[in-house]
Amino acid sequence: MSGQNNPTALSATYGQKLRFGGLAKNLIMPAVLLAFAAYLAIGIVTMTVPDGTSFPGPGFFPGLIAAGLAIFAVLLVVRAFRAPLAEATGDGSGEKVDWASLAWIVVGFGGFIALLPVLGWIIGAGLLFWAIARGFGEHRHIRSLIIGLTASSLVYIAFDMALGMSLPSGILGWEF
Template sequence: MMPSNNNPTSVSATIGNRLRFQRGSGPRGIAKALLMPAILAAFATYLLYGIVVMKVPPSAAFPGPQFFPGIIAAGLYAFAVILGIAAVRAALVTPSIDEEESGERAVGVDWRSFAWVAGSFLAFAFLLGILGWIIAAALLFTGIARGFGQRKVLFAALVGLTISSLSYIAFDMGLGLSLPSGLLGWAF
């Protein structure tokens, strides 16, 4: 039975239908297809700028504070190039008769789900210092679960609270790394 929510992510995960994104045509379709690679490249450039202007003490040994952000920036550039090539190819190629008759459904972006996921990450980034890890991560989990089609918000919040609490304990007590405690303000 198909869920009432037609979220492409949740539908493909629960039912296993083969889905393909709708292809745009012409310059507008190519521009829409290149939006995500452009966002990835912009974020990678922002990271690269941060790496270049970072003040690193001369006593810093390898790998140093610039190493892992550099790997992430390189990976983002690589993904941007791969997605850009795939987007241009998909926008320029029309679907064949075999693809149209294969039972695949063309789907678009579910902007409501996208807004839940992106908004949850933005809220997490802004609220982490205020609310602390446990509460902010629980809200992040709840928002992403909602974006992926979870209708039981209280259940998602309880699962998120449990996972964020366990990860807080693991990082703080197990690894000795402190995460922001925020409103709760306790220290183990």
């Protein structure tokens, strides 16, 4: 009896090639995204909104962000479950977790959350952009910082002037 007709031999061969540790690793980021989306959703639901607030209210943009995070998390879960199949057919890359990059991103978010009241939106979000860019491998630090500060300044102005919502100004202490 040949091994190619034996379903047990086939499952043993593919079972050795499938790495379910890789599946667990690939589910970490979707779990983080879903946790942050849930945090935003809880904040939106428990937020006190003054009567007569017109559209878009203070929960609109955080709601968009939470929905986007949830969608990305679902897409990453689908990708994570497809990855073991790709590895079994030889299409997997076998990448390992880059702990330094992950640390740049996690510490960047943690620092942003902790220092937002002190640094303010412009500096805090600019530094967050820089840290995430660094985590994704960007080595042009001055360029990343300039882009981050420019984008955070534009967001600050848009929220304050266009939406009438003040973001924390922090040590800069200025508001329009």
